[in-house]
Amino acid sequence: MKIAAIVPAYNEEAAIASVVNDINALAESQHLLIDVIVVNDCSKDATSEVISKLNCIALNLPINLGIGGAVQTGFKYALKNGYDYAIQIDGDGQHPASEIPKIVSAAVNNNLDVVIGSRFISKEGFQSSAVRRMGINYFKRLNRLLVGTVVNDSTSGFRLINRKVLEVVADYYPDEYPEPEAIIIYSLNNFKIGEVSVTMKERQGGVSSIGTFASIYYMFKVTLAIIFTFTRMKFRKR
């Protein structure tokens, strides 16, 4: 079982080394076959030099594509190189490597296509701010309304997909703020989605991709994207 750990990184020179080393250390201690794939989204800092010295596959994008485009580059690599699973792990250290086995075994044991690491099941670890949690709840309701899938942490980027899903997302994956929208894509493709409880940390370095003013844009854009993706996929030829 070959697993690709896809780490999107934009200006993460401070945190990226420990993220990559943690995953490699875990793979060794748990005897998991994990390759770390760092997708450098045209960082302006020294991320590219840092990752070139690490034990990982470095994909350097020539222009900044945004988180979705960066992660999709990793998906394309994973699909082409015959990985069975791809797990997305943020480059800022929010997602502890120690939670990877939990997510992988949930997929293997319950035969799931998508496993999402959720902060809000056992409510341990970093819980994000109240305003953000409100937004996350809103997406949970919107998704439940449209496709009936309940995902408590729909904005979590700590998620695993199998090869079947890789084939779909290598072809189409949203550019900006892809996480809530991707759940709609998975549901409408009838993939089996599961959620496991994980503990997340506060970011170890870098800044969030979503600032205060951007939050309003975020809500609006993602809502539109969700509705249009839903419409497109619901009514396409089958």
Place this chain on the structure above:
Amino acid sequence: MVKIQIIAISVSLLFLLYIIRLIVKGKLREEYSIVWIVCTILLIVFSLWRNGLEIIANTLGVYEAPNLVFTGSIFAILIYLLHLSIVVSKLHAQNKQLAQEIALLKNEFGKKGNI
């Protein structure tokens, strides 16, 4: 021919010449030039046929001919802007695909020690 007609026609012709020059020099693609050429031809037609605007406005039931010009041109501009947004969206998607291919290829060549 009145003074304003001569001015309008010569400006339109200059504009048409400029568009043709842009196409010849390869700075404007033919498919995007059609709309500009059509606009120039319309300008020339209505400069020559001064009553035309009044006649068309009357047939359509528009009381003031200039209102027809504004409505028509704003509508045309909106449609053209939409067209440009579609072109930009397409370019955006193609650009993303190219960047991803480059990242994957750079990695592949890097493995062989070429870069």
